Amino acid sequence: MEPFTLSRNRFLKFTLKCFALTAVSLKGVNCGPGVVTPPLRGISTEEYHNFRALQEVFLQDCPIPEFDLGLALDNYVYGHPYPIETESVIQLLASVPSSVLAALALDFSFTPLAKLSPEERINRLLSWKTSSLGIKRGVYSILRQISFFLLSSDKQYQKFVGYLT
Numbered sequence: 001m002e003p004f005t006l007s008r009n010r011f012l013k014f015t016l017k018c019f020a021l022t023a024v025s026l027k028g029v030n031c032g033p034g035v036v037t038p039p040l041r042g043i044s045t046e047e048y049h050n051f052r053a054l055q056e057v058f059l060q061d062c063p064i065p066e067f068d069l070g071l072a073l074d075n076y077v078y079g080h081p082y083p084i085e086t087e088s089v090i091q092l093l094a095s096v097p098s099s100v101l102a103a104l105a106l107d108f109s110f111t112p113l114a115k116l117s118p119e120e121r122i123n124r125l126l127s128w129k130t131s132s133l134g135i136k137r138g139v140y141s142i143l144r145q146i147s148f149f150l151l152s153s154d155k156q157y158q159k160f161v162g163y164l165t
Helices: 008-025 045-058 069-079 085-094 100-107 118-129 134-152 155-160
Strands: none
Touching: 008 085, 045 069, 045 085, 045 118, 045 134, 069 085, 069 134, 085 134, 100 118, 100 134, 118 134, 134 155
């Protein structure tokens, strides 16, 4: 009998699916009264607010003041003419900030990332960046890279840096 092996890619996808399942079962973690959500076409309200929470951390000094990371994610997911594997992975990652399971597994906390104040969110994410656990560093890196990818694909940002005239 051969031992069961699990590749890192499959492990990451399995972990993200577990986190997403918890976020789905606890709808409305980050959507309270008074929180405005624009019309969305490709992602859920929860995923939108999760990426807005990440914007407060990763894109604090964004040179485009009206840039909205949640809407950029929505446009990216909705903009593909056919489903691609990247979309499902990004949507799974979008559930991590509001997942109680992710908070419990990564930080031994019952408070998800999206429920923290911006200062606490920055501290938690910076602890992921320098953690000795590879999964924390990996999730931090992926969320940060997706945030910067979505910013760099914005037409106003491309004009700002001189790619478009």
